[in-house]
Amino acid sequence: MRYMMTYDLMESARNANQWLGATAQSFASYPAFSLAPVPALNWLAAWGKVTERTFQRMIVKPDWGIRTVTCEDGKDHVVEVQTVVERPFGDLIYFKVPGRDIQPRKVLLVAPMSGHYATLLRSTVASLLPDCELYVTDWHNARDIPVSEGKFDVEDYTLYLVDFMRHLGPDTHVIAVCQPAPLTLAATAYLAELDPAAQPLTLTLIGGPIDPDATPTEVTDFGRRVTMGQLEETAIQRVGFKYKGVGRLVYPGLLQLTSFMSMNADRHSEAFSNQIRREMRGEAGDHDAHNRFYDEYLAVMDMTAEFYLSTVERIFKAGEIAKNDFVVDGHKVDIGKITNVAVKTVEGANDDISAPGQCIAALDLCTGLPDSMKASHVEPGAGHYGIFAGRSWRDNIRPLVLEFMNTNSTKKSTRRRTSSRVANTNAAAN
Incomplete structure (x- = not known):
């Protein structure tokens, strides 16, 4: 059960971050705040929008989009x-x-x-x-x-x-x-x-x-450094109660994504910081280069x-x-x-x-x-x-x-x- 609880814990963390992003964007975009320009609120709204989209894409299977x-x-x-x-x-x-x-x-x-x-x-x-x-x-x-x-x-x-x-x-x-x-x-x-x-x-x-x-x-x-016992102990979890595969042993996509991101952490951090600034300036869009790349990159699946x-x-x-x-x-x-x-x-x-x-x-x-x-x-x-x-x-x-x-x-x-x-x-x- 501890593996199932760990799986649900990761999903809960992802869900909480998506909610935090949506909440921050909603709060900072309250119409009354527009009476006086407050850069901090503009940043918070932009951060919230980028954060919500980022964590929401992690559980969505992308469409092929080839019309x-x-x-x-x-x-x-x-x-x-x-x-x-x-x-x-x-x-x-x-x-x-x-x-x-x-x-x-x-x-x-x-x-x-x-x-x-x-x-x-x-x-x-x-x-x-x-x-x-x-x-x-x-x-x-x-x-x-x-x-x-x-x-x-x-x-x-x-x-x-x-x-x-x-x-x-x-x-x-x-x-x-x-x-x-x-x-x-x-x-x-x-x-x-x-x-x-x-x-x-x-x-x-x-x-x-x-x-x-x-x-x-x-x-x-x-692959050479890690033993199979270590790999099985640290990487394998059971699917939580939210999905049809509940109880199945998997290597979680969210765990894989963490590995992907950590390999180039500085580059990803800079990319998201730049996207927040573009949102503040009104230069970002649903299909801009950042979102086209990360909508796919962040969408991960369990093996x-x-x-x-x-x-x-x-x-x-x-x-x-x-x-x-x-x-x-x-x-x-x-x-x-x-x-x-x-x-x-x-x-x-x-x-x-x-x-x-x-x-x-x-x-x-x-x-x-x-x-x-x-x-x-x-x-x-x-x-x-x-x-x-x-x-x-x-x-x-x-x-x-x-x-x-x-x-x-x-x-x-x-x-x-x-x-x-x-x-x-x-x-x-x-």
């Missing part, structure tokens, strides 16, 4: 988000664009389950929509999943990806961003051995910890305890993917069995989360692939976020990924007949 997309015909087409596979811990959703021609590229974008919702990839989705039939993994907040639905660990996550790939079929291009990269690689290898006809055409791994020890970072060092702990223990500490020792549902996955899926890795030169070297390790594990079906790219000057969003992604990485898909799509028929033919003639250039 339309401009297609090759020069027209804006409405975008509809449809659920095509519904599962307890995550859905496969499809961004349907009515009224346009079916695009030749069918893409599965595997979103991270690392504390934020899949909407963190909103800009990535928006950039791919004009050129692709796009499907995205939409993971659910563990606090909203009843205990009766059972467990969900890295093996279950991998099997979800296997099912999604089977559903979409072999003419699919898969892109995995950050955390899911090693498990997506394992899911592809699982299909290569047990259901070869369901393998995707290409697999693009972006900034993922395939081999966390290849280039150590603060994240990997943390099941077994998923979080098994990720740390098996991916980071034991390095099961890096050593090709990963087991799924009693079956030892052999990444060397991948022979018909072209694989590309993307890394950021300034990535301080999954540093260069961690992701490209996937190519060495793909011993069954010829070099002509392997490609890699390191984006100069790009950090972790920049390799799947922002200017680096839009101007440099996205065109390379689409070219990689196109090149291997043209080889589809011959690749399915034999693995000895060249599948990516421009791999060295990318």
